[in-house]
Amino acid sequence: MALPDEIAQAIGIQGLGNAASVLSRPADEFGNDASLEAAWAVKASEHADVYFNIICSVDPKLLRLTPHDDEIYKRFREQFPELPVQKLTTDQIKNEEAKKEWRAFCNSFEGKVEDFSFATLLRLDSGDEYSQDNTEVVPRVQFYAVELARNREGHNDSVKLKFKPQPRAKAVG
Structure with missing residues (x-):
């Protein structure tokens, strides 16, 4: 996986700025724009770095990820009671049946959870x-x-x- 600063250097400050200015627009407005994809990759990688540093630093049981944590968790365990979150496989979360179930779950939070559909990196093995x-x-x-x-x-x-916890990479500037 490319590091955020490597991606940022490849598309440059202007490219990052242009891509960042449109990240909140609906995805169906775009084709395969390399600078936009790179900006998404940077943002997802930065989110992953921050989250992993947090769970390396504090007791994860104390974390609040959103104002809707209780509802997300309750509905998740109602809809996916047997999903072994400790160690997942790509097939468990991305096979055709799973995609349909997850799409319905995720879309139920549209308008409630900010950035509910943003591409985000998930560790398959929690350990x-x-x-x-x-x-x-x-x-x-x-x-x-x-x-x-x-x-x-x-x-x-x-x-x-x-x-x-690992020090975060310096922003490209």
């Missing part, structure tokens, strides 16, 4: 860090649902023992 083999791109509210379950059910507790 490991982000890496190319341990990362999947999912909608933001799906990330929230899985991570809330991991935090509340104790699956992220080992992260703090295994990993130390």
Whole structure:
């Protein structure tokens, strides 16, 4: 996975600025714009870095990810009671049946959870860090649902023992 500063350098400050100015517009307005895709990748990677540093630093059971955590978690466990969030496979969250179920779940938070559909990086194995083999791109509210379950059910507790927070890369300027 390319680092945020590598992506930013590749498309330049102007490209980042242009892409960032339109990130809040509906995705169906765009084709395959490389600078926009790079800006999404930077934003998702930065979010992953910040989140992982947080769970390396504090007790995950104490974290609040959104003002709607209780509702997201409750509805997640009602709809996916047996999903083993400790260690997921791509197939469990991205096969055709799972995509339909997740789409309905995620869309139910449209207008309620800010940036509910933003592309977000999810670790497949809760006991490991982000890496190319341990990362999947999912909608933001799906990330929230899985991570809330991991935090509340104790699956992220080992992260703090295994990993130390890492300094964030300096912004390209």
